[in-house]
Amino acid sequence: MSRNVILYLTESLDGFIAEPNGSTEWLRKLNSNAGDDAYQGFYQNVDTVLMGRKTYQRALKLAGTYPYQDKESYVFSTTLHDTDDPTTVVAGNIPEFVRQLKAKKGGDIWLVGGADIFTELLKADLIDKLTITIAPVLLGDGISLVSTNLKDVPLKLETTIQHDQVVTLTYQVCKKPLE
Template identity: 45%
Template sequence: MMKPVILFIAVSLDGYIADAEGNIDWLMKAGGEGDNGYDEMYRRVDTVVMGRKTYEHVLVLTDSFPYRDKDCYVFSTSSLDGGGPVTFVQGDVTKWLQNKQQESGTGIWLVGGADIIDPLLNEELIDEYIITFTPDLLGSGIPLFKQRPGQPKRLHLYEVKRWGELAQLHYKRVEDLPDQ
């Protein structure tokens, strides 16, 4: 069985994962409850994947890298030094992820950003979308999903949760559902 790929991410009500300058400070102002479902999702994965900009934001927001207990991979088009808590990867994210799904383990958390999400969405490699909406209307910024040509995608609404003023929608790919 292949490891599922889970997109667990927060987004503004108007669909942005960062403001026009790439900042995510507005996320810290949203009033949630507890960990907003983070621990439950985090226990389901053994691998963490993100883009370089997302990685840099994580380093700014935390005193120590929070995912040291997982296999962490950072995609970057520029050459970066190796070592530390992550492995830097260059190349085709879709081919890399398809290989990683074949390895033993529990799941892959797709942290972000948009440049990583987009090709995986196009190749239908994201199995679950757990998207937490904040009550912010940014007006512009980096969209969660880029405009793209091609076939529309249809997902199945699996669960809806409320965490204070946050709304979390959990969708699964229709192909991943058991026959009914």
Template identity: 35%
Template sequence: MRKVIFFGAISMDGFLADKDYSLDWLFKYDSKLVTEKCYDPFIKNVGTTIMGRQTYNDLIKEVGKVPYDDMDNYILSHHALPVEYQQNNVIQTSGPVTDLVRKLKVSEGKDIWIVGGGKLVTELISTKLIDTLEIQIAPVILGDGQRLFESVDAPSQFKLQSAEQYGQFTDLVFQL
């Protein structure tokens, strides 16, 4: 069975992005060690991404092209993607993310990366569909922005697997 993993960086107060959906605060830090020690080994095992429309749009703006063109990318949106954002490996879906994840988990392939956070991550945690949280904490307090976790109906218990420091970042890995 494929693993479902959230992988991403947050501020010390739990924000993925600032209130304007910007990651400028994150790019102020030298992330070479995090990339080498965390991201590079992680991405080798990923075959599918799932993200919301806002995250997808932000990634395209950031990198100037459709990201992760070597894997399947599921974009959750009720509105059609612009033609320039559509590619063979980009699959738009408006159905429940829980149904999609259940289907993908039992299919053949590499791990499934949940890109982004907030509602998406919270819903998958609430339904026990996330296997791993790998979170890099940056030494900044934003005070406001886009949270990694929204309110959950019931507590979820994870087990800490590892904690490592890479430059100014702390990488935490939790298993359900």
């Protein structure tokens, strides 16, 4: 049985995961203890994190140090070559790397961020679940969850949970039939 790749993130009600400059400062204003508890529960079930270079650099800037040191970590980048933390930089074929990672034994794999990476993995049929927390804020502009137009990606709603003023939706990605 292969491991699940799960996109787990928070987005604004109007569908943005970050402000136009990449900032996620608006997330700090949410103050949802129940939402934080749900995140901790999710975090305990993953043993691997994946992200793009921009997400990695934002995480370092916000936390001051790499926040996922207790997890196997991979950053996809063609410009970043070395890190000062236990992260491995991957510059090759992202879908092939994730396919191999899913085939290894282990827990769930968290795609932390990277709209381009998410879209590429979704098109390659490598995303298994989406857990999206909807924040009660309208940003008006920003970075969208999906970086390019996708065609007919069917999802099946698994759960809907309200935590204070936020709602978390978990969807299973319906696998494409073999062509």
